[in-house]
Amino acid sequence: MATPRNILPADLARLLCAGLTCSVLALGTAYAETAAAPQTEGQKQAAEGAAKLAKGEDDEPHIGTMPKADAHRVYVNDPAHFAAITQQFIIDGASGNVLGMTDGGFLPNPVISNDGTVIAQVSTVFERIARGKRTDYVEVFDTETLLPSADIELPNTPRFLIGTYPQMSTLTPDNKTLLFYQFSPSPAVGLVDLANKKFDRMIDVPDCYEMFPTANDTFYMHCRDGSMAKVEFGGAEPKISHSEVFHGEDDHLINTPAYSMKAKKILWPTYTGKIYPVDLSGDQAKVDKAIEAFTEAERKEGWAPGGWQPIAFHRVKDRIYLLADKREEWTHKDPSRFVFVIDAKTGERVKKIEMGHEIDAINVSQNAEGTLLYGLSTGDRTLYIYDEETGKEVRHVDQLGRGPQVITVSDMES
Amino acid sequence: MISGMKTRSLLAALALATLGATGAFAEDKVTVPSHDAVAAAEAPKDAVVVNIAKMKYETPEIKIKPGQTVVWINQEAMPHNVEFQAGVTGEAALKGPMLKKEQAYSVTFNEAGEFPYHCTPHPFMRGKVIVE
Numbered sequence: 001m002a003t004p005r006n007i008l009p010a011d012l013a014r015l016l017c018a019g020l021t022c023s024v025l026a027l028g029t030a031y032a033e034t035a036a037a038p039q040t041e042g043q044k045q046a047a048e049g050a051a052k053l054a055k056g057e058d059d060e061p062h063i064g065t066m067p068k069a070d071a072h073r074v075y076v077n078d079p080a081h082f083a084a085i086t087q088q089f090i091i092d093g094a095s096g097n098v099l100g101m102t103d104g105g106f107l108p109n110p111v112i113s114n115d116g117t118v119i120a121q122v123s124t125v126f127e128r129i130a131r132g133k134r135t136d137y138v139e140v141f142d143t144e145t146l147l148p149s150a151d152i153e154l155p156n157t158p159r160f161l162i163g164t165y166p167q168m169s170t171l172t173p174d175n176k177t178l179l180f181y182q183f184s185p186s187p188a189v190g191l192v193d194l195a196n197k198k199f200d201r202m203i204d205v206p207d208c209y210e211m212f213p214t215a216n217d218t219f220y221m222h223c224r225d226g227s228m229a230k231v232e233f234g235g236a237e238p239k240i241s242h243s244e245v246f247h248g249e250d251d252h253l254i255n256t257p258a259y260s261m262k263a264k265k266i267l268w269p270t271y272t273g274k275i276y277p278v279d280l281s282g283d284q285a286k287v288d289k290a291i292e293a294f295t296e297a298e299r300k301e302g303w304a305p306g307g308w309q310p311i312a313f314h315r316v317k318d319r320i321y322l323l324a325d326k327r328e329e330w331t332h333k334d335p336s337r338f339v340f341v342i343d344a345k346t347g348e349r350v351k352k353i354e355m356g357h358e359i360d361a362i363n364v365s366q367n368a369e370g371t372l373l374y375g376l377s378t379g380d381r382t383l384y385i386y387d388e389e390t391g392k393e394v395r396h397v398d399q400l401g402r403g404p405q406v407i408t409v410s411d412m413e414s
Numbered sequence: 415m416i417s418g419m420k421t422r423s424l425l426a427a428l429a430l431a432t433l434g435a436t437g438a439f440a441e442d443k444v445t446v447p448s449h450d451a452v453a454a455a456e457a458p459k460d461a462v463v464v465n466i467a468k469m470k471y472e473t474p475e476i477k478i479k480p481g482q483t484v485v486w487i488n489q490e491a492m493p494h495n496v497e498f499q500a501g502v503t504g505e506a507a508l509k510g511p512m513l514k515k516e517q518a519y520s521v522t523f524n525e526a527g528e529f530p531y532h533c534t535p536h537p538f539m540r541g542k543v544i545v546e
């Protein structure tokens with residue numbers, strides 16, 4: 001597909017920057033194309049540029065800024081198939097425009113606050129691209145300029161270098177503390193004081209993985225023995241307690257569950273499509289009755305979840321979205337072509353959406369009206385955007401790096 | 415020649431060189447007869463054995479006397495090792511080689527103390543040697 005910047009003469013492309021989103025952002029904006037809109041962003045900018053040119057208005061190149069985040073702001077992280085350098089694309093889901101980009105190092109973990117006021121990442125760089133001295137750090141970006149507003153080094157290179165699992169780095173509800181996971185030499189969680197821009201400390205934890213914060217001094221983890229651990233870190237020594245074991249040894253929970261911090265609820269699917277609703281609103285994690293996404297007949301036909309980030313949860317609508325397809329066992333990381341929408345309260349299926357593409361990751365905007373369903377294809381390097389109600393594809397954004405895998409949204413709804 | 419070791423003083427360097435010649439390497443509080451995995455049959459006969467199987471050190475806590483040797487023997491196909499974090503046996507971490515099935519790795523403990531360890535790729539596998 002030809003992009004606007006390919007079909008415009010260089011001079012005109014430069015002139016188009018005047019008064020529009022341009023400079024560092026121009027490239028990104030230029031490559032977003034809207035499938036269904038009558039006029040693409042590129043065409044719109046060409047028309048506006050031509051009109052200004054005709055009026056004799058001067059071109060005034062400048063560095064653009066980011067608009068204020070809204071419910072349709074969506075972040076696409078590209079781990080780039082383990083490349084040493086990576087990117088994140090900041091996209092307006094409503095228009096399909098790339099608004100900005102941030103650079104990252106090796107397998108960074110993006111962290112976006114629910115109110116859209118914190119864009120940060122936990123990242124790793126080496127002094128000679130992929131070798132030499134390693135530095136782990138937390139970088140916070142100004143949400144308007146995308147300039148770094150904090151750069152906090154993490155001592156002793158504690159990051160867990162792994163394919164990007166969203167819950168391996170996260171924020172407390174007040175956005176003042178960033179948590180990141182350490183795997184080796186022993187399980188631990190690092191605390192970074194964002195308010196004072198400094199590394200705080202590592203907390204030793206049991207053999208448990210991923211963090212699900214519920215309060216400014218409390219988070220939960222999922223443990224090897226099949227229990228959840230509650231970690232309260234407000235005091236001098238962390239207080240750790242375990243829930244009952246809630247799943248069997250052969251019941252494999254995927255690496256990328258959906259977590260709503262505002263609902264204090266995890267939706268955790270297994271390889272076969274059983275979904276555990278983990279309620280973190282009480283004194284200890286409580287696991288409600290598991291939801292079966294598929295009927296027994298469907299399971300026999302081979303229907304099972306699959307992808308990188310195959311589950312999403314809409315808090316206000318109380319709906320679960322599960323990316324699935326007919327598949328062989330042990331193909332659970334392969335893309336899928338369908339999204340099963342399930343009422344989280346009743347466990348009933350609401351509908352099945354045919355995505356029309358090989359999708360690896362899904363998410364939903366959290367607004368109650370005009371909800372968008374996002375489907376990211378790592379292979380196509382494209383974010384497909386759907387109307388959640390009709391299930392129709394409304395637009396798409398292509399050229400999103402080399403192997404985009406993670407979609408992050410903010411939950412700004414009250 | 416000497417992997418995973420840190421030279422802290424001339425004396426230590428000389429000690430290493432001397433021991434290196436005999437095939438043994440001195441860490442601070444321990445001596446490692448071989449930094450490579452050896453066949454279980456070649457493990458020191460008088461050592462205290464810790465078998466590894468089913469993702470576990472079978473005797474996760476053992477008590478020995480100073481000068482005694484512990485040998486870890488992997489009994490399963492899943493590779494395992496023993497790793498002592500920095501500051502436990504010396505300034506640097508002591509990261510044992512990965513042991514395949516029926517391979518062994520030994521450490522002689524020269525001083526009293528507690529020596530916690532874990533398996534590098536399986537940090538949930540943990541053990542401790544208590545030297546009294």
Ligand SMILES: [Cu+2]
Pocket residue numbers: 469493494495533534535536539
């Ligand atoms: Cu092991």
